[in-house]
Amino acid sequence: MSDHKRVSTIVFDVNETLLDLTTLAPLFQRLFGTADVMREWFAELVLYSQTLTLSGHYTPFADLAGGVLRMVAKNKQIVITEDDISGLKSLIGSMPAYADVAPALTKLREAGFRLVTLTNSAPSASPTPLEKAGIAALFDHHFSVDAVKKFKPHPATYQLVADKLGLNTSELCMLACHDWDTIGAQAVGYKGAFIARPHNSVLNLPDVPQPDFVSDDLSDLADQIIAAGLPRP
Known part of the structure; x- marks a missing residue:
């Protein structure tokens, strides 16, 4: 056997x-002018989820997703609003x-x-x-x-x-x-x-x-x- x-x-x-996951692309196109940033954001989201675990921390995945979106946006000098964060969470849930x-x-x-x-x-x-x-x-x-x-x-x-x-x-x-x-x-x-x-x-x-x-x-x-x-x- x-x-x-x-x-x-x-x-x-x-x-x-x-x-x-590609259904999130229009949000990134609107915020950053290119949907390609979605892949960058998702890779960072995975990286930081694992970083939190390795360092003994935890925050719910949706909250982490919003935080990472803010981080990526700041790196690109893009202003992210609370509505943008809410929109991301809504799309992830749908x-x-x-x-x-x-x-x-x-x-x-x-x-x-x-x-x-x-x-x-x-x-x-x-x-x-x-x-x-x-x-x-x-x-x-x-x-x-x-x-x-x-x-x-x-x-x-x-x-x-x-x-x-x-x-x-x-x-x-x-x-x-x-x-x-x-x-x-x-x-x-x-x-x-x-x-x-x-x-x-x-x-x-x-x-x-x-x-x-x-x-x-x-x-x-x-x-x-x-x-x-x-x-x-």
Whole structure:
């Protein structure tokens, strides 16, 4: 029996993996005159989320997103208003799902996998971002790093899911479009599945864990996971 057959649960990242981050681009186009700044802002957001965790600090992801927007704007001598910050938070909470998401989730559920989410975003009141995107009901559970006050890829975030579900980490597979997320999950025993969304690639280096499954289409990625063996023998 392969190790893949032990996997019973797929753990999905949310922002950019399931929900389309590019829908934030018009805000950055308006504020900075180019949508390209969105990628700079998001990279800084990830950097500072990890910096806070490494230095023993925590602030909710949406608040951090606003703070980083102010920082990037100050670097470019652009004035950001409270309305701009509110607009960013509103857009983050209303991102649509990619077209390949619902079919892939349905396919995995029908194959017998349990599906859950693990996001850096804090829990929000209904309707949640996933409810607005129309895919919340396809998941069995939703988890947030807010429960441990540490951002991914800290080991405690991935262990949280295993502990809450009463599973060994070897029974879990992290599916994300950020290689740092799959690397973090694999470091505590998960399998890794990488979906290559635009501007996201795998880091190919010796001694760096490589994802067990890789594709640029979520339905194809689901097929790979299913072909490796059903969740229970």
